[in-house]
Amino acid sequence: MSKFDEKMELYTSEFKKLNISFDAGLFEKVTKGLGPSIYKTDAEKVSCSQASEMETVKKNFLLKKLGCKDSPKLDDAIKAVCEKMGTSNRNKYRAMFYYLLTKEMGKESVY
Secondary structure, X not given: OOHHHHHHHHHHHHHHHOOOOXXXXXXXXXXXXXXXXXXXXXXXXXXXXXXXXXXXXXHXXXXXXXXXXXXXXXXXXXXXXXXXXXXOOOOOEHHHHHHHHHHHXXXXXXX
16 A cells, blocks of 8 residues: 555545545545645644644645635635634644635635
């Protein structure tokens, strides 16, 4: 089994734990789009409690990658995904977080 397949298995089990249904095809595309960051312990997870990290997610993913317009709606989407993944959950994997943001913003067509 490849490292990528192992990560996909981990994320799939995490989705099941959180009771979140997902589109496997789209999720795989989002995950591949993250490149080697999914293999780096520090870069693999998102911290909703760090304002600087949330700003980076907004700037680099929502604005640049998804092509969203800057508005309070972006902050609301980030907050909604943080809540969906659970505020006490320490395993907010970036691949899952970005997938949920893509769905939240209705930007599936980017992938």
